[in-house]
Amino acid sequence: MCLTKTKDNSKPSANAADSAQSSGPKPYKLGLALSGGGARGFAHAGALMAIEEAGLKPDVIAGVSAGSVIAVLYAAGVTPLRMADIFARTGFRDFAELSLGAGGLFKIEKFKEFILRSLGDYRRLEELPIPTYLGATDFDHGLPVAFSEGEIGPAMMASCSIPIVFQPVEIDGVKYVDGGVLRNHPAWILRDKCELLIGVNVSPLKKAPRYKSIIEVALRTYNIMAKANQAVDMALCDISVQTPEIADCAVFDLKNIKRIFLSGYIHTRAALIEAGMWKPSAADADSKTDK
Numbered sequence: 001m002c003l004t005k006t007k008d009n010s011k012p013s014a015n016a017a018d019s020a021q022s023s024g025p026k027p028y029k030l031g032l033a034l035s036g037g038g039a040r041g042f043a044h045a046g047a048l049m050a051i052e053e054a055g056l057k058p059d060v061i062a063g064v065s066a067g068s069v070i071a072v073l074y075a076a077g078v079t080p081l082r083m084a085d086i087f088a089r090t091g092f093r094d095f096a097e098l099s100l101g102a103g104g105l106f107k108i109e110k111f112k113e114f115i116l117r118s119l120g121d122y123r124r125l126e127e128l129p130i131p132t133y134l135g136a137t138d139f140d141h142g143l144p145v146a147f148s149e150g151e152i153g154p155a156m157m158a159s160c161s162i163p164i165v166f167q168p169v170e171i172d173g174v175k176y177v178d179g180g181v182l183r184n185h186p187a188w189i190l191r192d193k194c195e196l197l198i199g200v201n202v203s204p205l206k207k208a209p210r211y212k213s214i215i216e217v218a219l220r221t222y223n224i225m226a227k228a229n230q231a232v233d234m235a236l237c238d239i240s241v242q243t244p245e246i247a248d249c250a251v252f253d254l255k256n257i258k259r260i261f262l263s264g265y266i267h268t269r270a271a272l273i274e275a276g277m278w279k280p281s282a283a284d285a286d287s288k289t290d291k
Contacts (some may be wrong), residue, residue: 157251
């Protein structure tokens with residue numbers, strides 16, 4: 001059974017499989033579900049730019065792992081281009097500290113603080129202007145969960161904590177790890193909440209014939225699990241975007257942000273045009289009128 005952590009974080013509820021089939025009025029018109037994918041998550045920023053250029057804006061957003069980072073940044077008002085800019089001069093070593101033991105090779109407290117600084121005054125999920133859900137894995141009970149309220153920092157870190165590589169995150173006495181372990185694509189969280197659901201998958205599986213370290217083995221295992229579990233959620237979306245050409249980009253490689261960003265933009269734009277949803281924004285229309 002898939003559980004959702006809702007208003008009362010101590011009482012998980014809601015069966016995702018049943019919710020996906022539920023009928024009746026939905027509380028939101030447009031929902032956006034962003035998959036995990038490490039540094040490839042910057043394709044989500046490109047996707048958001050295309051969505052804005054189409055004159056659309058999500059009423060609710062959900063993210064897993066890298067998708068959770070982009071989700072909270074966007075919900076807090078950070079623009080897609082600004083997202084790419086704030087990470088352009090950073091690398092894995094700027095965010096991760098070696099910490100053998102305690103269930104993981106690295107701790108990423110510095111990454112949490114980096115993101116929180118970019119959010120302005122927002123510190124709790126329920127404070128964000130756009131309702132936001134972060135998917136994680138309840139490591140103690142083996143269940144996918146979604147946080148919609150509570151502190152942003154711990155929930156986001158729980159969603160991003162790839163097992164073995166990073167330490168599990170404890171929230172209210174329960175340990176959580178990366179949402180991609182069980183549900184790398186958060187469509188299941190939003191399907192019953194919105195009339196139209198756009199899903200973006202930035203986690204293609206690349207060919208990797210050689211594994212030189214325990215981290216590479218851990219990441220390959222994680223990527224295979226993600227590939228296996230995300231197909232069901234992609235099928236729940238009304239519009240499903242994929243970015244196959246960024247499969248060669250490593251999970252922690254921030255050197256290809258521009259290419260990754262453009263991939264998300266190009267594929268989302270194409271998907272929206274194909275769906276008949278490409279309506280250039282008023283700002284773009286005004287700009288053309290002025291010329």
